[in-house]
Amino acid sequence: MHTILMVADEPDELELLKAGFQKAGIGIDMIHAKTGTQLLQVLSTSMPSIIFLDLRLSTAYSWHIIEQVRQRAIYNDIPIVMYTVSNDATLIHEGFRTGADLVLLRTNNITELSESLNNIFISDWKCFKQQRLARKLCLRNSLMNNNQNGLLPATG
Numbered sequence: 001m002h003t004i005l006m007v008a009d010e011p012d013e014l015e016l017l018k019a020g021f022q023k024a025g026i027g028i029d030m031i032h033a034k035t036g037t038q039l040l041q042v043l044s045t046s047m048p049s050i051i052f053l054d055l056r057l058s059t060a061y062s063w064h065i066i067e068q069v070r071q072r073a074i075y076n077d078i079p080i081v082m083y084t085v086s087n088d089a090t091l092i093h094e095g096f097r098t099g100a101d102l103v104l105l106r107t108n109n110i111t112e113l114s115e116s117l118n119n120i121f122i123s124d125w126k127c128f129k130q131q132r133l134a135r136k137l138c139l140r141n142s143l144m145n146n147n148q149n150g151l152l153p154a155t156g
Contacts, residue, residue, distance in 0.1 A: 001027045002121070005048035006083075007065065009034045009057050013083070013106070017052065020113035026121055036065035043075060050120075052104070055084035055091060063091075063098040070099035081120065 004021075006014055014032060021028045031048060033039040035057065042048075051069070053062045062082060069075050082095045085106045092103055102120065107113050 001029055002049040003046065004028045004030045005033065005039065005042055005046075005051045006030055007033045007036070007039050007051065007057070007062070008054040008083070010054070013054060016106070016108065016110075016113065017083070019110050020117050023110050024114035024117045024121075026117060036062075036068060039065060040068060043069070043072075048078060051078055051080045052083045053080055053100070055082045055086055055095060055103075063094045063100075066095060066098040066100050 004017075006017060008014060014030070018028075018030060021030075031042055031046065033042050039051070039053075053065060055062050057065075066080055069078070069080065079101045080099065081102045081104050082092065082100045083104050083106060084092075086092075087105060095103070104116055104120065107116075
């Protein structure tokens with residue numbers, strides 16, 4: 001049984017994801033949070049196997065929430081999957097930059113969704129964590145190099 005934390009403000013997203021898990025035969029205990037604040041409250045009392053985070057919550061873009069989660073070392077091993085209908089590369093890039101591990105494009109096709117969920121649950125999450133840390137290191141090095149070249153203002 002996997003404990004899933006789904007952060008979404010639309011009830012239909014929850015129902016669709018539940019149906020996908022059921023069709024995939026993946027046993028879950030789903031915890032629901034509607035906001036980033038609720039997400040952090042849930043994390044203070046439970047440790048989910050994975051977080052599914054709607055990329056566009058009505059109150060904020062999810063990357064702000066991802067940053068808040070990743071600032072706490074205790075949560076760094078929890079995979080974060082951005083769940084979205086958007087394939088906007090800029091939004092998705094920002095999600096990865098702030099610490100998301102994967103994107104799951106929302107589909108109303110339950111068979112496609114269940115196949116995607118199965119693939120997520122057979123993934124090697126240690127590899128995703130290493131990739132996330134490597135992206136962070138590359139970004140930091142890039143910023144330092146750009147700053148040395150005078151492309152970014154120095155911070156003091």
